[in-house]
Amino acid sequence: MPDIRWFVRENMTRNPRVAVVDQDLNGRADVSKILAVSGFTVTGEAGYGIEAVTLAKKSDPDVIVIAVEEPTIRALQTVEALSDLLPNTAIIGYSTITNPEAMRKAMLAGVSDFLAAPVKDEELVNSIYTILGQQERKRQRIAGETDEPVAAGSVITVFGAKGGIGKTTIATNVATALVQKTNQSAVLIDLDTRFGDVGILMDIPVERSIADLAVDEDSITKEMVQDCLYQHNSGVYILPAPIRPTDWRNVHAGHIEKIVTTLTQSYDYVVLDTPGTFNDIVARALELASMVALVATVDLASLKDTLLALDMLRSWNFPQEKIKLVINATNDATNVQPHEVKRMLGREVFWSIPYDRNISAATQLGMPVILAKPNSKASESMVEMAFALSGVRQKPQTPKNAQKGSIFSRILGTQDRAEVSVE
Numbered sequence: 001m002p003d004i005r006w007f008v009r010e011n012m013t014r015n016p017r018v019a020v021v022d023q024d025l026n027g028r029a030d031v032s033k034i035l036a037v038s039g040f041t042v043t044g045e046a047g048y049g050i051e052a053v054t055l056a057k058k059s060d061p062d063v064i065v066i067a068v069e070e071p072t073i074r075a076l077q078t079v080e081a082l083s084d085l086l087p088n089t090a091i092i093g094y095s096t097i098t099n100p101e102a103m104r105k106a107m108l109a110g111v112s113d114f115l116a117a118p119v120k121d122e123e124l125v126n127s128i129y130t131i132l133g134q135q136e137r138k139r140q141r142i143a144g145e146t147d148e149p150v151a152a153g154s155v156i157t158v159f160g161a162k163g164g165i166g167k168t169t170i171a172t173n174v175a176t177a178l179v180q181k182t183n184q185s186a187v188l189i190d191l192d193t194r195f196g197d198v199g200i201l202m203d204i205p206v207e208r209s210i211a212d213l214a215v216d217e218d219s220i221t222k223e224m225v226q227d228c229l230y231q232h233n234s235g236v237y238i239l240p241a242p243i244r245p246t247d248w249r250n251v252h253a254g255h256i257e258k259i260v261t262t263l264t265q266s267y268d269y270v271v272l273d274t275p276g277t278f279n280d281i282v283a284r285a286l287e288l289a290s291m292v293a294l295v296a297t298v299d300l301a302s303l304k305d306t307l308l309a310l311d312m313l314r315s316w317n318f319p320q321e322k323i324k325l326v327i328n329a330t331n332d333a334t335n336v337q338p339h340e341v342k343r344m345l346g347r348e349v350f351w352s353i354p355y356d357r358n359i360s361a362a363t364q365l366g367m368p369v370i371l372a373k374p375n376s377k378a379s380e381s382m383v384e385m386a387f388a389l390s391g392v393r394q395k396p397q398t399p400k401n402a403q404k405g406s407i408f409s410r411i412l413g414t415q416d417r418a419e420v421s422v423e
Contacts, residue, residue, distance in 0.1 A: 017061045017063070019042075020042065021046050021064060021082075022067035028067070037121075038125045044059055048078040049074065061089060063128050067117070068097065072106075079109040080110060090132065094114070094117045096117045122319075154290040155269075155291075156269060156292075157289035158293045159282070159292050159309075160295040165295050168201055168273050172188065172202055175187075175236045180371075182392040185237075186236055187236070187269070189238075190273050191275070194245055195275070198240060201363060202238060204238060206240045208230075209241055209242040209247070210239050210241060210242065211242040214252075220255070226266075252280065253283065256288070260272070272288075286313070292323050293350075294310070296327055298327060307346075326352075356377045361373070370382055
């Protein structure tokens with residue numbers, strides 16, 4: 001369950017109350033069904049105009065979900081009336097209209113979010129919880145109930161359904177590239193509760209680790225967290241895993257949340273390297289993520305496990321737009337045909353990393369491959385991936401790089417990327 005839902009439920013004494021406004025009886029019934037099944041209290045249904053205003057006065061909902069269809073003038077008049085009547089109530093619009101001008105007018109009238117119809121369950125649920133969470137945080141700040149700094153950094157969780165697929169290699173290189181190539185600050189946290197190889201791959205001494213922060217969560221301060229960080233010569237700050245796996249026994253999900261949210265107040269990126277297993281710590285790392293780099297290799301077993309992971313996240317109503325599928329070629333052969341990758345997983349590949357023997361050589365040196373072999377295929381790919389994740393524009397590739405095909409390109413039948421495409 002995404003963290004925003006936990007936040008809303010912790011700060012509300014009842015289930016969120018939602019009113020549905022739609023001229024179409026079938027449309028409003030469908031939306032009400034989604035809301036009821038998802039645990040919301042539906043305060044009622046109404047059409048536009050007086051009927052909608054009367055319902056809002058009577059039921060005082062936390063959120064109003066309204067259809068905005070042609071002719072839009074009546075729908076927009078209803079939105080304005082509801083916004084004037086209940087200025088603290090969030091209004092979410094949905095429509096079959098894809099005209100940007102219509103969406104803009106709806107926003108100006110008072111709509112906080114605008115969804116495509118027919119409404120998808122997870123999109124509606126996530127929209128409601130996101131808006132309620134924003135409102136609650138705003139209320140707490142106005143009331144002086146919280147004085148915590150605003151967390152401005154992004155969290156990139158590197159996750160995969162099994163071990164041995166290159167998650168730690170990707171996490172270390174992406175974190176390094178974010179600092180070295182995009183000139184932004186980054187912290188890399190090793191959350192691998194079994195092996196914890198970040199320290200080895202980055203060749204750093206593990207004198208203090210995340211286990212040293214396994215104290216009462218409320219007593220964890222920014223200074224305490226900073227004291228446990230190791231600054232790598234690349235500029236990346238690292239919070240290592242403890243050397244002994246048994247030292248994880250006192251670390252729980254609440255510690256992870258406090259540490260990560262503390263670091264997002266000071267660093268542009270917090271990169272979380274997770275193990276090839278699933279536990280409460282991994283679940284919290286996913287909940288905290290701004291983006292999830294879901295790593296898979298091109299073999300049937302890995303793809304099957306990745307499909308199960310996607311199904312699990314979908315069952316949480318996890319925001320699908322956060323998931324970035326990363327295919328990592330760990331060898332130069334595959335038994336999966338190119339068209340099968342997308343067909344099996346049902347989603348686009350965000351990034352593909354070519355097979356490159358230089359990765360193993362860099363590991364032996366205790367260096368990220370982007371530093372040890374900066375001109376290698378894997379290095380160039382992971383640097384481009386860091387640019388894509390950060391949204392920072394990269395300088396154009398040289399003609400040499402643009403024309404040269406990688407091994408992974410031949411495996412999947414694609415061309416190396418000459419330009420970064422940001423979703």
